[in-house]
Amino acid sequence: MPQFKPIKQSRVSEVVLGQLKEAILLGQFKSGQKLPSERELTEQFQVSRGVIREAIRVLEVTGFVVTRQGQAGGAYVTSLSFDHISSAFLDLFLANKISIPELAKVRHHIEPEIARLAARRITEEDGRRLREAQEAEFETPKDYSDRVLKHQRVHYLLAEMCGNHFFEAISKSMLNVTKEIVDAVEPDHKALHLSGEHAAIIEAVISGDEVLAAEAMRVHLDKFCRSLGKMEEVYRLKTRPREE
Amino acid sequence: MPQFKPIKQSRVSEVVLGQLKEAILLGQFKSGQKLPSERELTEQFQVSRGVIREAIRVLEVTGFVVTRQGQAGGAYVTSLSFDHISSAFLDLFLANKISIPELAKVRHHIEPEIARLAARRITEEDGRRLREAQEAEFETPKDYSDRVLKHQRVHYLLAEMCGNHFFEAISKSMLNVTKEIVDAVEPDHKALHLSGEHAAIIEAVISGDEVLAAEAMRVHLDKFCRSLGKMEEVYRLKTRPREE
DNA sequence: AACTATTTGTTCGTATGTATG
DNA sequence: GCATACATACGAACAAATAGT
Numbered sequence: 001m002p003q004f005k006p007i008k009q010s011r012v013s014e015v016v017l018g019q020l021k022e023a024i025l026l027g028q029f030k031s032g033q034k035l036p037s038e039r040e041l042t043e044q045f046q047v048s049r050g051v052i053r054e055a056i057r058v059l060e061v062t063g064f065v066v067t068r069q070g071q072a073g074g075a076y077v078t079s080l081s082f083d084h085i086s087s088a089f090l091d092l093f094l095a096n097k098i099s100i101p102e103l104a105k106v107r108h109h110i111e112p113e114i115a116r117l118a119a120r121r122i123t124e125e126d127g128r129r130l131r132e133a134q135e136a137e138f139e140t141p142k143d144y145s146d147r148v149l150k151h152q153r154v155h156y157l158l159a160e161m162c163g164n165h166f167f168e169a170i171s172k173s174m175l176n177v178t179k180e181i182v183d184a185v186e187p188d189h190k191a192l193h194l195s196g197e198h199a200a201i202i203e204a205v206i207s208g209d210e211v212l213a214a215e216a217m218r219v220h221l222d223k224f225c226r227s228l229g230k231m232e233e234v235y236r237l238k239t240r241p242r243e244e
Numbered sequence: 245m246p247q248f249k250p251i252k253q254s255r256v257s258e259v260v261l262g263q264l265k266e267a268i269l270l271g272q273f274k275s276g277q278k279l280p281s282e283r284e285l286t287e288q289f290q291v292s293r294g295v296i297r298e299a300i301r302v303l304e305v306t307g308f309v310v311t312r313q314g315q316a317g318g319a320y321v322t323s324l325s326f327d328h329i330s331s332a333f334l335d336l337f338l339a340n341k342i343s344i345p346e347l348a349k350v351r352h353h354i355e356p357e358i359a360r361l362a363a364r365r366i367t368e369e370d371g372r373r374l375r376e377a378q379e380a381e382f383e384t385p386k387d388y389s390d391r392v393l394k395h396q397r398v399h400y401l402l403a404e405m406c407g408n409h410f411f412e413a414i415s416k417s418m419l420n421v422t423k424e425i426v427d428a429v430e431p432d433h434k435a436l437h438l439s440g441e442h443a444a445i446i447e448a449v450i451s452g453d454e455v456l457a458a459e460a461m462r463v464h465l466d467k468f469c470r471s472l473g474k475m476e477e478v479y480r481l482k483t484r485p486r487e488e
Numbered sequence: 489a490a491c492t493a494t495t496t497g498t499t500c501g502t503a504t505g506t507a508t509g
Numbered sequence: 510g511c512a513t514a515c516a517t518a519c520g521a522a523c524a525a526a527t528a529g530t
Binding site for chain 4: 254281282283297311312313314315316317318319
Protein backbone atom coordinates (compact mmCIF):
# COMPACT_ATOMS: atom_id res chain seq x y z
CA MET A 1 0.00 0.00 0.00
CA PRO A 2 1.64 3.20 -1.16
CA GLN A 3 1.80 5.88 1.47
CA PHE A 4 0.72 9.34 0.50
CA LYS A 5 3.23 12.09 0.79
CA PRO A 6 2.26 14.84 3.14
CA ILE A 7 0.81 17.75 1.28
CA LYS A 8 1.91 20.98 2.74
CA GLN A 9 3.35 23.75 0.81
CA SER A 10 1.86 26.65 2.54
CA ARG A 11 4.22 29.52 2.19
CA VAL A 12 4.34 30.60 -1.37
CA SER A 13 7.85 31.93 -1.00
CA GLU A 14 9.17 28.40 -0.52
CA VAL A 15 7.63 27.21 -3.73
CA VAL A 16 9.18 30.15 -5.53
CA LEU A 17 12.47 29.46 -3.79
CA GLY A 18 12.34 25.84 -4.84
CA GLN A 19 11.76 26.67 -8.48
CA LEU A 20 14.48 29.30 -8.60
CA LYS A 21 16.96 27.01 -6.89
CA GLU A 22 16.07 24.15 -9.19
CA ALA A 23 16.58 26.36 -12.21
CA ILE A 24 19.97 27.46 -10.96
CA LEU A 25 21.07 23.90 -10.16
CA LEU A 26 19.89 22.77 -13.58
CA GLY A 27 22.14 25.39 -15.07
CA GLN A 28 19.31 27.36 -16.60
CA PHE A 29 20.90 30.33 -14.94
CA LYS A 30 24.65 30.08 -15.10
CA SER A 31 27.10 31.68 -12.76
CA GLY A 32 27.32 35.39 -13.48
CA GLN A 33 23.94 35.56 -15.10
CA LYS A 34 21.18 37.70 -13.69
CA LEU A 35 17.83 36.44 -12.53
CA PRO A 36 14.85 38.36 -13.89
CA SER A 37 14.09 41.51 -11.95
CA GLU A 38 11.73 41.33 -9.01
CA ARG A 39 8.98 42.94 -11.02
CA GLU A 40 9.37 40.46 -13.83
CA LEU A 41 9.32 37.59 -11.40
CA THR A 42 6.11 38.83 -9.84
CA GLU A 43 4.54 38.63 -13.26
CA GLN A 44 5.93 35.21 -14.10
CA PHE A 45 5.06 33.67 -10.75
CA GLN A 46 1.95 35.77 -10.28
CA VAL A 47 2.77 36.46 -6.66
CA SER A 48 3.52 39.60 -4.75
CA ARG A 49 6.87 41.25 -4.61
CA GLY A 50 7.32 40.49 -0.94
CA VAL A 51 7.21 36.80 -1.69
CA ILE A 52 9.79 37.14 -4.43
CA ARG A 53 12.01 39.15 -2.16
CA GLU A 54 11.86 36.56 0.58
CA ALA A 55 12.83 33.83 -1.83
CA ILE A 56 15.73 35.85 -3.20
CA ARG A 57 16.89 36.74 0.30
CA VAL A 58 17.09 33.04 1.13
CA LEU A 59 18.97 32.33 -2.08
CA GLU A 60 21.34 35.05 -0.98
CA VAL A 61 22.04 33.75 2.52
CA THR A 62 22.52 30.26 1.15
CA GLY A 63 25.09 31.60 -1.27
CA PHE A 64 23.37 31.09 -4.60
CA VAL A 65 23.07 34.71 -5.62
CA VAL A 66 24.33 38.14 -4.73
CA THR A 67 22.15 41.17 -5.19
CA ARG A 68 23.07 44.61 -6.32
CA GLN A 69 21.10 47.76 -6.38
CA GLY A 70 20.68 50.30 -9.13
CA GLN A 71 20.49 50.02 -12.86
CA ALA A 72 22.03 46.76 -14.02
CA GLY A 73 21.34 45.61 -10.47
CA GLY A 74 19.46 42.51 -9.49
CA ALA A 75 20.15 38.99 -8.28
CA TYR A 76 23.27 37.57 -9.89
CA VAL A 77 23.97 33.87 -9.72
CA THR A 78 27.28 33.07 -8.08
CA SER A 79 29.40 30.00 -7.84
CA LEU A 80 28.69 28.42 -4.46
CA SER A 81 31.59 28.94 -2.10
CA PHE A 82 32.54 27.45 1.25
CA ASP A 83 31.86 30.66 3.11
CA HIS A 84 28.37 29.68 4.08
CA ILE A 85 29.47 26.40 5.54
CA SER A 86 31.98 28.38 7.53
CA SER A 87 29.47 30.81 8.88
CA ALA A 88 27.10 27.98 9.75
CA PHE A 89 29.87 26.42 11.82
CA LEU A 90 30.65 29.77 13.35
CA ASP A 91 27.03 30.15 14.39
CA LEU A 92 27.19 26.76 16.05
CA PHE A 93 30.25 27.82 17.96
CA LEU A 94 28.78 31.15 18.99
CA ALA A 95 25.73 29.31 20.27
CA ASN A 96 28.02 27.16 22.40
CA LYS A 97 27.24 24.01 20.48
CA ILE A 98 30.91 23.34 19.81
CA SER A 99 33.62 23.73 22.38
CA ILE A 100 37.21 24.72 21.81
CA PRO A 101 38.62 21.31 22.82
CA GLU A 102 36.32 19.70 20.27
CA LEU A 103 37.58 22.08 17.64
CA ALA A 104 41.16 21.30 18.58
CA LYS A 105 40.60 17.55 18.34
CA VAL A 106 39.11 17.81 14.88
CA ARG A 107 41.88 20.03 13.60
CA HIS A 108 44.37 17.60 15.04
CA HIS A 109 42.81 14.74 13.21
CA ILE A 110 42.14 16.34 9.86
CA GLU A 111 44.94 18.75 9.12
CA PRO A 112 47.77 16.21 9.14
CA GLU A 113 45.85 14.31 6.50
CA ILE A 114 45.43 17.51 4.53
CA ALA A 115 49.13 18.17 4.75
CA ARG A 116 49.78 14.65 3.55
CA LEU A 117 47.49 15.04 0.56
CA ALA A 118 49.03 18.40 -0.24
CA ALA A 119 52.49 16.88 -0.18
CA ARG A 120 51.34 14.24 -2.60
CA ARG A 121 50.05 16.71 -5.17
CA ILE A 122 52.45 19.58 -4.66
CA THR A 123 53.34 21.61 -7.74
CA GLU A 124 55.97 24.24 -8.26
CA GLU A 125 53.41 27.00 -8.25
CA ASP A 126 51.97 25.70 -4.98
CA GLY A 127 55.40 25.68 -3.43
CA ARG A 128 55.96 29.26 -4.43
CA ARG A 129 52.72 30.33 -2.80
CA LEU A 130 53.59 28.49 0.39
CA ARG A 131 56.97 30.19 0.65
CA GLU A 132 55.31 33.49 -0.08
CA ALA A 133 52.84 32.93 2.74
CA GLN A 134 55.65 32.02 5.07
CA GLU A 135 57.52 35.22 4.39
CA ALA A 136 54.35 37.21 4.90
CA GLU A 137 54.19 35.91 8.46
CA PHE A 138 57.15 38.09 9.34
CA GLU A 139 55.78 41.27 7.88
CA THR A 140 54.32 43.66 10.41
CA PRO A 141 50.56 43.18 10.46
CA LYS A 142 48.09 46.02 10.33
CA ASP A 143 46.21 44.77 13.35
CA TYR A 144 45.59 41.67 15.42
CA SER A 145 43.08 40.31 13.01
CA ASP A 146 45.46 40.71 10.11
CA ARG A 147 48.19 38.96 12.05
CA VAL A 148 45.98 35.95 12.69
CA LEU A 149 45.12 35.85 9.01
CA LYS A 150 48.78 35.89 8.05
CA HIS A 151 49.47 32.98 10.35
CA GLN A 152 46.52 31.02 9.10
CA ARG A 153 47.47 31.55 5.49
CA VAL A 154 49.57 28.41 5.28
CA HIS A 155 46.80 26.21 6.66
CA TYR A 156 44.44 27.89 4.27
CA LEU A 157 46.66 27.22 1.28
CA LEU A 158 47.17 23.59 2.23
CA ALA A 159 43.41 23.15 2.44
CA GLU A 160 43.11 24.45 -1.10
CA MET A 161 45.97 22.32 -2.32
CA CYS A 162 44.86 19.03 -0.84
CA GLY A 163 42.57 18.40 -3.81
CA ASN A 164 39.52 17.49 -1.77
CA HIS A 165 36.86 20.13 -1.60
CA PHE A 166 35.16 18.47 1.32
CA PHE A 167 38.33 18.64 3.37
CA GLU A 168 38.84 22.15 2.14
CA ALA A 169 35.43 23.26 3.33
CA ILE A 170 35.87 21.64 6.72
CA SER A 171 39.34 22.96 7.24
CA LYS A 172 38.42 26.48 6.25
CA SER A 173 35.47 26.35 8.61
CA MET A 174 37.72 25.30 11.45
CA LEU A 175 40.18 28.04 10.65
CA ASN A 176 37.35 30.50 10.62
CA VAL A 177 36.17 29.48 14.06
CA THR A 178 39.74 29.46 15.30
CA LYS A 179 40.15 32.98 14.05
CA GLU A 180 37.05 34.10 15.90
CA ILE A 181 38.54 32.76 19.13
CA VAL A 182 42.04 34.08 18.67
CA ASP A 183 40.77 37.48 17.57
CA ALA A 184 38.81 37.79 20.77
CA VAL A 185 41.57 36.56 23.03
CA GLU A 186 44.72 37.68 21.28
CA PRO A 187 45.12 41.10 22.90
CA ASP A 188 45.67 39.29 26.20
CA HIS A 189 48.22 37.00 24.63
CA LYS A 190 50.50 39.39 22.91
CA ALA A 191 53.41 37.14 23.73
CA LEU A 192 52.07 34.50 21.40
CA HIS A 193 54.36 34.84 18.41
CA LEU A 194 54.32 31.92 16.08
CA SER A 195 56.19 33.29 13.11
CA GLY A 196 58.23 30.59 11.51
CA GLU A 197 56.27 27.84 13.18
CA HIS A 198 55.24 26.48 9.82
CA ALA A 199 58.70 26.14 8.34
CA ALA A 200 58.99 22.41 8.93
CA ILE A 201 55.56 21.74 7.47
CA ILE A 202 56.23 23.78 4.38
CA GLU A 203 59.55 22.13 3.68
CA ALA A 204 58.08 18.69 4.11
CA VAL A 205 55.15 19.44 1.82
CA ILE A 206 57.33 20.97 -0.85
CA SER A 207 59.71 18.04 -0.75
CA GLY A 208 56.70 15.84 -1.38
CA ASP A 209 57.29 13.73 1.71
CA GLU A 210 53.78 12.74 2.74
CA VAL A 211 54.66 11.10 6.01
CA LEU A 212 56.92 13.89 7.12
CA ALA A 213 54.37 16.53 6.17
CA ALA A 214 51.65 14.90 8.23
CA GLU A 215 54.02 14.46 11.14
CA ALA A 216 55.19 18.06 11.00
CA MET A 217 51.62 19.25 11.00
CA ARG A 218 50.86 17.01 13.92
CA VAL A 219 53.73 18.46 15.91
CA HIS A 220 52.68 21.98 15.07
CA LEU A 221 49.08 21.38 16.06
CA ASP A 222 50.17 19.69 19.27
CA LYS A 223 51.70 22.91 20.31
CA PHE A 224 49.10 25.23 18.91
CA CYS A 225 46.13 23.31 20.23
CA ARG A 226 47.59 23.44 23.70
CA SER A 227 47.59 27.21 23.65
CA LEU A 228 44.16 27.13 22.03
CA GLY A 229 42.94 25.12 24.97
CA LYS A 230 44.16 27.75 27.36
CA MET A 231 42.08 30.33 25.55
CA GLU A 232 38.86 28.55 26.38
CA GLU A 233 38.17 30.21 29.72
CA VAL A 234 39.40 33.58 28.60
CA TYR A 235 37.19 33.45 25.58
CA ARG A 236 34.03 32.48 27.37
CA LEU A 237 34.64 35.16 29.94
CA LYS A 238 35.24 37.87 27.40
CA THR A 239 32.23 37.07 25.36
CA ARG A 240 28.83 36.09 26.50
CA PRO A 241 27.36 34.73 29.65
CA ARG A 242 26.53 31.13 29.09
CA GLU A 243 22.98 30.39 28.21
CA GLU A 244 21.69 29.05 31.50
CA MET B 245 48.12 55.22 10.38
CA PRO B 246 44.89 53.51 11.31
CA GLN B 247 42.80 52.48 8.37
CA PHE B 248 39.13 53.30 8.45
CA LYS B 249 36.73 50.42 8.33
CA PRO B 250 34.43 50.43 5.38
CA ILE B 251 31.11 51.89 6.42
CA LYS B 252 28.31 50.18 4.67
CA GLN B 253 25.30 48.80 6.30
CA SER B 254 22.65 49.78 3.94
CA ARG B 255 19.89 47.27 4.12
CA VAL B 256 17.92 47.82 7.26
CA SER B 257 16.91 44.20 7.41
CA GLU B 258 20.51 43.22 8.10
CA VAL B 259 20.78 45.56 11.02
CA VAL B 260 17.58 44.14 12.42
CA LEU B 261 18.88 40.64 11.77
CA GLY B 262 22.09 41.45 13.57
CA GLN B 263 20.34 42.74 16.64
CA LEU B 264 17.94 39.82 16.85
CA LYS B 265 20.74 37.32 16.40
CA GLU B 266 22.85 39.06 18.99
CA ALA B 267 19.98 39.01 21.45
CA ILE B 268 19.45 35.31 20.89
CA LEU B 269 23.14 34.50 21.25
CA LEU B 270 23.30 36.58 24.41
CA GLY B 271 20.55 34.44 25.80
CA GLN B 272 18.09 37.29 26.05
CA PHE B 273 15.73 35.01 24.22
CA LYS B 274 16.15 31.47 25.37
CA SER B 275 15.34 28.36 23.43
CA GLY B 276 11.59 27.86 23.32
CA GLN B 277 10.82 31.49 23.94
CA LYS B 278 8.96 33.55 21.41
CA LEU B 279 10.26 36.67 19.77
CA PRO B 280 7.87 39.61 19.83
CA SER B 281 5.28 39.50 17.09
CA GLU B 282 6.04 41.14 13.77
CA ARG B 283 3.81 44.06 14.65
CA GLU B 284 5.56 44.62 17.94
CA LEU B 285 8.94 44.43 16.27
CA THR B 286 7.94 47.02 13.71
CA GLU B 287 7.17 49.36 16.59
CA GLN B 288 10.36 48.62 18.51
CA PHE B 289 12.63 48.86 15.50
CA GLN B 290 10.54 51.51 13.80
CA VAL B 291 10.81 49.80 10.45
CA SER B 292 8.30 48.23 8.13
CA ARG B 293 7.00 44.73 8.39
CA GLY B 294 8.69 43.61 5.21
CA VAL B 295 12.03 44.33 6.79
CA ILE B 296 11.13 42.42 9.93
CA ARG B 297 9.88 39.52 7.88
CA GLU B 298 13.09 39.31 5.87
CA ALA B 299 15.17 39.28 9.03
CA ILE B 300 13.04 36.56 10.58
CA ARG B 301 13.16 34.52 7.41
CA VAL B 302 16.94 34.58 7.51
CA LEU B 303 16.93 33.62 11.18
CA GLU B 304 14.74 30.74 10.14
CA VAL B 305 16.93 29.41 7.34
CA THR B 306 19.99 29.70 9.55
CA GLY B 307 18.22 27.63 12.16
CA PHE B 308 17.78 30.13 14.96
CA VAL B 309 14.00 30.21 15.01
CA VAL B 310 10.99 28.36 13.70
CA THR B 311 7.82 30.22 12.89
CA ARG B 312 4.31 29.10 13.45
CA GLN B 313 1.10 30.55 12.24
CA GLY B 314 -2.11 31.26 14.11
CA GLN B 315 -2.77 32.51 17.59
CA ALA B 316 0.18 31.76 19.84
CA GLY B 317 2.13 31.71 16.60
CA GLY B 318 5.25 33.70 15.89
CA ALA B 319 9.00 33.14 15.77
CA TYR B 320 10.16 30.68 18.40
CA VAL B 321 13.81 30.41 19.29
CA THR B 322 15.19 26.93 18.79
CA SER B 323 18.35 25.22 19.82
CA LEU B 324 20.69 25.31 16.83
CA SER B 325 20.97 21.88 15.24
CA PHE B 326 23.32 20.37 12.68
CA ASP B 327 20.66 20.20 10.03
CA HIS B 328 21.65 23.46 8.45
CA ILE B 329 25.25 22.47 8.11
CA SER B 330 24.01 19.33 6.42
CA SER B 331 21.86 21.16 3.96
CA ALA B 332 24.66 23.57 3.19
CA PHE B 333 26.87 20.61 2.30
CA LEU B 334 24.07 19.09 0.30
CA ASP B 335 23.76 22.30 -1.69
CA LEU B 336 27.45 22.18 -2.42
CA PHE B 337 27.10 18.65 -3.67
CA LEU B 338 24.07 19.41 -5.80
CA ALA B 339 25.99 22.29 -7.33
CA ASN B 340 28.76 19.85 -8.26
CA LYS B 341 31.24 21.44 -5.91
CA ILE B 342 31.94 18.14 -4.18
CA SER B 343 32.38 14.86 -5.99
CA ILE B 344 31.50 11.42 -4.76
CA PRO B 345 35.13 10.23 -4.54
CA GLU B 346 35.89 13.23 -2.38
CA LEU B 347 33.00 12.35 -0.13
CA ALA B 348 34.21 8.76 0.09
CA LYS B 349 37.71 9.81 1.04
CA VAL B 350 36.51 12.04 3.84
CA ARG B 351 34.20 9.39 5.24
CA HIS B 352 37.04 6.95 5.07
CA HIS B 353 39.26 9.22 7.07
CA ILE B 354 36.81 10.46 9.66
CA GLU B 355 34.48 7.64 10.51
CA PRO B 356 37.11 5.21 11.81
CA GLU B 357 38.15 7.92 14.24
CA ILE B 358 34.52 8.40 15.24
CA ALA B 359 34.17 4.68 15.83
CA ARG B 360 37.31 4.78 17.94
CA LEU B 361 36.03 7.63 20.06
CA ALA B 362 32.67 5.92 20.42
CA ALA B 363 34.36 2.76 21.62
CA ARG B 364 36.22 4.76 24.19
CA ARG B 365 33.11 6.29 25.71
CA ILE B 366 30.60 3.51 25.16
CA THR B 367 27.91 3.12 27.81
CA GLU B 368 25.41 0.35 28.37
CA GLU B 369 22.58 2.50 27.05
CA ASP B 370 24.58 3.28 23.93
CA GLY B 371 25.21 -0.39 23.37
CA ARG B 372 21.53 -1.12 23.61
CA ARG B 373 20.73 1.48 21.01
CA LEU B 374 23.36 0.14 18.64
CA ARG B 375 21.99 -3.38 18.86
CA GLU B 376 18.52 -2.01 18.36
CA ALA B 377 19.64 -0.22 15.20
CA GLN B 378 21.28 -3.37 13.94
CA GLU B 379 18.11 -5.39 14.32
CA ALA B 380 16.15 -2.69 12.57
CA GLU B 381 18.31 -3.22 9.50
CA PHE B 382 16.60 -6.55 8.94
CA GLU B 383 13.07 -5.25 9.21
CA THR B 384 11.32 -4.71 5.91
CA PRO B 385 11.60 -1.06 4.99
CA LYS B 386 8.67 0.99 3.81
CA ASP B 387 10.54 2.24 0.78
CA TYR B 388 14.02 2.75 -0.61
CA SER B 389 14.57 5.90 1.34
CA ASP B 390 13.58 4.24 4.58
CA ARG B 391 15.94 1.36 3.88
CA VAL B 392 18.85 3.71 3.43
CA LEU B 393 17.95 5.41 6.68
CA LYS B 394 17.89 2.10 8.50
CA HIS B 395 21.32 1.24 7.18
CA GLN B 396 22.72 4.63 8.08
CA ARG B 397 21.33 4.50 11.57
CA VAL B 398 24.45 2.89 13.03
CA HIS B 399 26.75 5.51 11.55
CA TYR B 400 24.39 8.15 12.80
CA LEU B 401 24.41 6.79 16.33
CA LEU B 402 28.18 6.51 16.41
CA ALA B 403 28.43 10.15 15.37
CA GLU B 404 26.25 11.09 18.30
CA MET B 405 28.17 8.88 20.67
CA CYS B 406 31.66 10.01 19.77
CA GLY B 407 31.38 12.97 22.11
CA ASN B 408 32.60 15.55 19.64
CA HIS B 409 29.92 17.76 18.18
CA PHE B 410 32.17 18.91 15.39
CA PHE B 411 32.72 15.36 14.23
CA GLU B 412 29.03 14.74 14.71
CA ALA B 413 28.08 17.61 12.45
CA ILE B 414 30.53 16.60 9.77
CA SER B 415 29.60 12.96 9.85
CA LYS B 416 25.89 13.66 9.73
CA SER B 417 26.45 15.96 6.79
CA MET B 418 28.32 13.27 4.94
CA LEU B 419 25.62 10.74 5.69
CA ASN B 420 23.06 13.18 4.42
CA VAL B 421 24.87 13.64 1.13
CA THR B 422 25.42 9.91 0.87
CA LYS B 423 21.71 9.36 1.33
CA GLU B 424 20.94 11.78 -1.45
CA ILE B 425 23.14 9.78 -3.78
CA VAL B 426 21.96 6.34 -2.78
CA ASP B 427 18.32 7.41 -2.87
CA ALA B 428 18.74 8.53 -6.44
CA VAL B 429 20.66 5.48 -7.58
CA GLU B 430 19.32 2.71 -5.38
CA PRO B 431 16.46 1.55 -7.62
CA ASP B 432 19.10 0.46 -10.11
CA HIS B 433 21.06 -1.34 -7.45
CA LYS B 434 18.43 -3.45 -5.83
CA ALA B 435 20.99 -6.16 -5.32
CA LEU B 436 22.87 -4.01 -2.85
CA HIS B 437 21.90 -5.56 0.47
CA LEU B 438 24.12 -4.63 3.32
CA SER B 439 22.14 -5.88 6.27
CA GLY B 440 24.45 -7.16 8.94
CA GLU B 441 27.42 -5.34 7.52
CA HIS B 442 27.83 -3.40 10.70
CA ALA B 443 27.99 -6.34 13.07
CA ALA B 444 31.75 -6.32 13.46
CA ILE B 445 31.81 -2.59 14.09
CA ILE B 446 29.09 -2.75 16.69
CA GLU B 447 30.70 -5.59 18.58
CA ALA B 448 34.05 -3.85 18.61
CA VAL B 449 32.57 -0.58 19.82
CA ILE B 450 30.53 -2.25 22.54
CA SER B 451 33.52 -4.22 23.73
CA GLY B 452 35.33 -0.91 24.06
CA ASP B 453 38.18 -1.93 21.80
CA GLU B 454 39.20 1.33 20.17
CA VAL B 455 41.65 -0.09 17.71
CA LEU B 456 39.38 -2.86 16.59
CA ALA B 457 36.44 -0.50 16.22
CA ALA B 458 38.38 1.84 13.98
CA GLU B 459 39.69 -1.06 11.95
CA ALA B 460 36.24 -2.61 11.55
CA MET B 461 34.88 0.71 10.35
CA ARG B 462 37.75 1.02 7.92
CA VAL B 463 37.03 -2.38 6.46
CA HIS B 464 33.34 -1.60 6.16
CA LEU B 465 33.97 1.70 4.44
CA ASP B 466 36.49 0.12 2.11
CA LYS B 467 33.72 -2.00 0.76
CA PHE B 468 30.99 0.57 0.87
CA CYS B 469 32.98 3.34 -0.67
CA ARG B 470 33.84 1.12 -3.60
CA SER B 471 30.18 0.68 -4.42
CA LEU B 472 29.65 4.36 -3.76
CA GLY B 473 32.28 5.10 -6.35
CA LYS B 474 30.43 3.04 -8.91
CA MET B 475 27.36 5.15 -8.34
CA GLU B 476 29.08 8.28 -9.54
CA GLU B 477 28.30 7.96 -13.22
CA VAL B 478 24.82 6.63 -12.64
CA TYR B 479 24.06 9.50 -10.34
CA ARG B 480 25.27 12.23 -12.60
CA LEU B 481 23.38 10.71 -15.48
CA LYS B 482 20.15 10.42 -13.58
CA THR B 483 20.25 13.92 -12.32
CA ARG B 484 21.32 17.02 -14.03
CA PRO B 485 23.43 17.88 -16.98
CA ARG B 486 26.72 19.20 -15.74
CA GLU B 487 27.10 22.93 -15.71
CA GLU B 488 30.11 23.09 -17.89
C1' DA C 489 28.09 67.48 -14.28
C1' DA C 490 23.35 66.86 -14.60
C1' DC C 491 19.60 64.00 -16.12
C1' DT C 492 17.19 59.63 -16.86
C1' DA C 493 15.96 54.94 -16.62
C1' DT C 494 16.18 50.74 -14.14
C1' DT C 495 16.28 48.04 -10.16
C1' DT C 496 16.53 47.00 -5.36
C1' DG C 497 15.19 48.77 -0.75
C1' DT C 498 11.46 50.35 2.19
C1' DT C 499 6.93 51.78 3.64
C1' DC C 500 1.98 51.65 4.45
C1' DG C 501 -2.71 49.97 4.16
C1' DT C 502 -5.40 46.13 3.61
C1' DA C 503 -6.98 41.51 3.07
C1' DT C 504 -6.68 36.54 3.88
C1' DG C 505 -5.42 32.23 6.15
C1' DT C 506 -4.69 29.64 10.38
C1' DA C 507 -4.49 28.00 14.91
C1' DT C 508 -6.08 28.80 19.91
C1' DG C 509 -9.46 29.20 23.38
C1' DG D 510 -19.30 28.52 16.03
C1' DC D 511 -17.07 32.82 17.08
C1' DA D 512 -13.64 36.05 18.47
C1' DT D 513 -8.74 36.65 18.87
C1' DA D 514 -3.92 36.93 17.69
C1' DC D 515 -0.86 35.91 14.76
C1' DA D 516 1.61 34.97 10.21
C1' DT D 517 1.04 35.33 5.27
C1' DA D 518 0.07 37.73 1.10
C1' DC D 519 -1.10 41.57 -1.95
C1' DG D 520 -0.57 46.24 -4.21
C1' DA D 521 0.66 50.72 -4.76
C1' DA D 522 3.63 53.86 -3.71
C1' DC D 523 8.23 56.34 -2.59
C1' DA D 524 13.42 56.27 -1.56
C1' DA D 525 17.97 55.25 -2.80
C1' DA D 526 21.57 53.47 -5.61
C1' DT D 527 23.77 52.92 -9.96
C1' DA D 528 24.82 52.79 -14.98
C1' DG D 529 24.36 55.11 -19.20
C1' DT D 530 23.53 59.34 -21.87
